Amino acid sequence: MAKLADSTFLKCQAQPQPFSVADGESPIDLVHLSRQTFGDHDLERELLGLFDAQAAQFAKRLRAPAAPGDADWRIALAHTIKGSxxxxxxxxxxxxxxxxxxxxxxxxxxxxxxAEMLGAAIGRARSAIALLLGGAAQNGPTGKYFK
Structure with a gap:
């Protein structure tokens, strides 16, 4: 994995760390994804799009200032994004x-x-998804990889 410059969670989410195919290792294991979907490229696109949207919402909620008593909902969010x-x-x-x-x-x-490490990982994954879907992660599931 390419070494990241120091960044805060907020910076990472505002401008995700760039990812390119030249980095040599994708933040998304496409073999695993293909196994999960039995090679169905339409389903792969749909799942990546859903994960991208969920990760964006998760990052937004995670950026909320920490307050006493919010550990429970943060734990639930972390658990959810872990599974997804x-x-x-x-x-x-x-x-x-x-x-x-x-x-x-x-x-x-x-x-x-x-939290900062998670934000950086989310940024890299979302960048990879945008590349895989041809920049369409925000606009729907059409992409270069899955044609």
């Missing part, structure tokens, strides 16, 4: 969400760092 990420092959997002969820459950001092 693993289903579509966004392994890095799944691992980062799990680390964030565990940090929240354990009231770990590294919660903010884990």
């Amino acid at each position: 990420a693993r289903a579509v092959g966004a392994t890095e997002v799944g691992h980062a969400a799990e680390a964030y969820e565990q940090a929240l459950r354990g009231e770990d001092a590294s919660v903010a760092e884990k």
Whole structure:
């Protein structure tokens, strides 16, 4: 995976870290995704589009300022995005969400760092999805990869 420049969670979500095929390793495991969909490219497009939308909403909610008593809904969000990420092959997002969820459950001092790592992973996954769908992740499931 290409090394990222230092960034905060907010910066990452405002402008996701660039991802290109030249990086050599996609944030989306396309073999896993193909297995999950039995090779159905239309279903792959649909799932990637749904995951992209869910990840965008998750990132928006995660950016909300932390307040006492909000750990429960943050844990639920992390758990949800972890499962969704693993289903579509966004392994890095799944691992980062799990680390964030565990940090929240354990009231770990590294919660903010884990949130930043999750934000960066979401940004890379969303960038890869945009490339895979031909920039259409925001506009619907049509794309270069899945023609």
